Amino acid sequence: MSELGGVEQALDHRRGHINDALLAAVPVEKPERLHGAARHLLKAGGKRLRPALLLMSAESLAAVDPDSPVDYHRFPAADGGSADVLAAATSVELVQTFTLVHDDLIDDDDVRRGVPAVHRRYDDSTAILAGDVLHARAFELLLGTGASPERSMRALARLARTCAEICEGQTADIRLEERSQVTVEEYIDMIDRKTGVLFATSASLPAILLGHEDAVDPLASYGREIGRAFQIHDDLLDLTTPTETLGKQRGSDLVEGKRTLVNVHARQQGVDVDELLAEETAASVTDARIDDAVAVLEEAGSLEFARERAREFVERGKDHLDALPQNQSRRLLTDTADYLVERDY
């Protein structure tokens, strides 16, 4: 567990830089209602996993000592130039935040990161426009890293494709909810686009911006695999982590009929997943009812199945790192992969 403590400390340190950069990237401007709404979730905090992964990925490419201070704004490129990797990290977190703002509205979720969702704190119209502003702002930031125009163009193209694919993943997520039979492959394809692509982009953008050509594909593959693992583990946490720690109602995926690897497997085992918390809402459901539902899923072997798949994806992700030079920062990427499926919130 000492590696996990190290990862938490490493994430915490980088989160400080990221939080400062995020609020600077979306300043308080007129109209205040729009920009206030755009800042709302940024101010509420969050794990900042994707931008932290981007920074750690950059550090592994430059073989930076993970404990030494570095200037993320002028991070050394392979060929003597530099790029602002903190701006790139901020950009991917803005993409993540824009999709959360729109998804919360689509799912009509009340709470996010322990605060009211943007459409609850403000209104639906403001949530749509605030998401759109964050989307545009993400591109503006990635244009300003100071990397060469060729590299910036490639980074932008990757980010734009990623945004389109996340929308496809979210659409697939909604469509799968409407179907009773979903295969594991369909579920994995959905989370690849909903979650995997942004992890892949976060991990590989530094290689693009800093001119480490050979590292682009391995880092993207690493990111995609651990992104899958992260999403599966997130779905497990929804069942097992107390509401106050989660920042939203425990069991809400089950109540809302969301497809997760756990319930895709359970259904294949003959469990009538839709009946487990039938007639419950996120507001009405009790811990005891959730415990009973989780016991049924545990009995069907579905939690164990999901845990094993997440662990497999982590191992496959770590294998891709073999293509990179061995150093202390690469070790941190390895430990972070493990952390994603061992964290309890």
Added chain:
Amino acid sequence: MSELGGVEQALDHRRGHINDALLAAVPVEKPERLHGAARHLLKAGGKRLRPALLLMSAESLAAVDPDSPVDYHRFPAADGGSADVLAAATSVELVQTFTLVHDDLIDDDDVRRGVPAVHRRYDDSTAILAGDVLHARAFELLLGTGASPERSMRALARLARTCAEICEGQTADIRLEERSQVTVEEYIDMIDRKTGVLFATSASLPAILLGHEDAVDPLASYGREIGRAFQIHDDLLDLTTPTETLGKQRGSDLVEGKRTLVNVHARQQGVDVDELLAEETAASVTDARIDDAVAVLEEAGSLEFARERAREFVERGKDHLDALPQNQSRRLLTDTADYLVERDY
């Protein structure tokens, strides 16, 4: 009127190229629901003024004979290179379409371009995601013009800023509806962002992409001024053009309490604008009621006031073209400015 006929013919010709490029830019892919929704308004047609302006602006820079066939995909740059100005034109129309999809949802408008709005034909969630996909796709297209990376980066930065400002303009539009007293300056500032910036970007992108540095600012200024005029004239058409020609209910701005230059002026003249069509809805309002309301606004001099302001903005826009070389294509830009405030739909 022969110049206006010429403009209509010129727009019509370019519209053909643009329509083909738009549908090719958003192909039918899986998930079909998402991409079908993204294509819905593109297939419904539209005036395509912004992309046509972009093409005509490119033609004026290259001194192309307006009646000769040109290859928009390999359009000659100032220094011997080339750029795909049709891709850039498609990009600005995708931005326009993404904002329409989201705005129709925000305003809960039923009809757009004579077909059901995306959130009516599909649903709210799909409209949000389809708008997001169009937004991302606009950036992807502008990355692929084949212009030099430096020029592409500048073009992208301009487009990203434009998207953020349109959201600000839309927010301002909503906020102004909630206030009884609005000044002409506040109204102009709102339409500058809601409409002017995308016209400015459309007119100036070719100068950026094709390396005509001196023309960037004049064309942007031309675009902003005629964008203002276009918006004011559009608001006038909402009062005077039959519903079947408009493709949406005549008088809907008045029914919905939208701020327009006409009613901002009328209110300053002491007309109780909110009472004109009080208790009417777009579904209930009759032509006779709208005629009565328009007569009151006419009596207050408000239609004439708006017409004069639109005409002033057109003249100011045309003046900016003096900075460009005189040629037949520049003449078409001049005539197009006039056309924007003389068209009857």
